Amino acid sequence: MELNLLSGLLLLALLCLALLPFAIPGVLEVLLALAIAAFASAGLMWFDWLPQDASLVLLTLAMLTALSAVLLWKPLRKLQKTGVRLQEDSAISDFVGTELVLTQQARKDCDSYIQFCGLEWRVRLDPEETASVAETGQTVVISSAMVGLLLVKNKSI
Template structure:
């Protein structure tokens, strides 16, 4: 089987798309732009609007990569910033509002532990809670969730 420019461009585009899930943010934009440019160049060749000349195809690939990178830069940055904000904002966690029954005493100064969703979590009484400590066996409500730590409020507050 002979590898011509058209099939080479399609192979390049598919390879770039296959590598996208493994790319770090700086490389992600380049791979996506290159994949789009390769697909567009291949389509231009397929319809006969771009001659089958290596130098023209490479020039087209470079120009279309730059154009798609410029057009995609702002939307991709906005998506990445939104993803970071959502990940750090514990107020939107799915756990907030969930009721738990404590197995250990919880207070504001030190962490206790609880089994929740198949994991062992550190539990601390929320600084805004009026209670100073909550005894084991009492029901609490998760007020905030961070990586490995649940802040809880007593059910009476």
């Protein structure tokens, strides 16, 4: 199988897209810009608007990558700044509403511990709960989830 410039550009673009989920911020933007530029360069070559000269193709790829990066920079930064952060907003956590059976007594003033999702979590009774203690073996509902801490309420029947 012969690898020409067109198929090389398409392969580069697909490789960049495949690496996007694993990229850290900063590298993510570069990979996305490179993928867009590689697809655009391949399109220009496909329609014969760009000759298949390696130095000209690389120059075009570099210029289109820079242009894509400049055009994408502000929108991507805006998305990162306004994105919802799950760790800070426990109201949207997937754990909220999950029922647990306590293995230790839960109180408002001190932490107890429970195994949940393969980890040991600190558990505390929610300050809004009317009761001051939830006994061992009682079913409770997660009302808030923070890093390493679950606030729980008694299950309403």
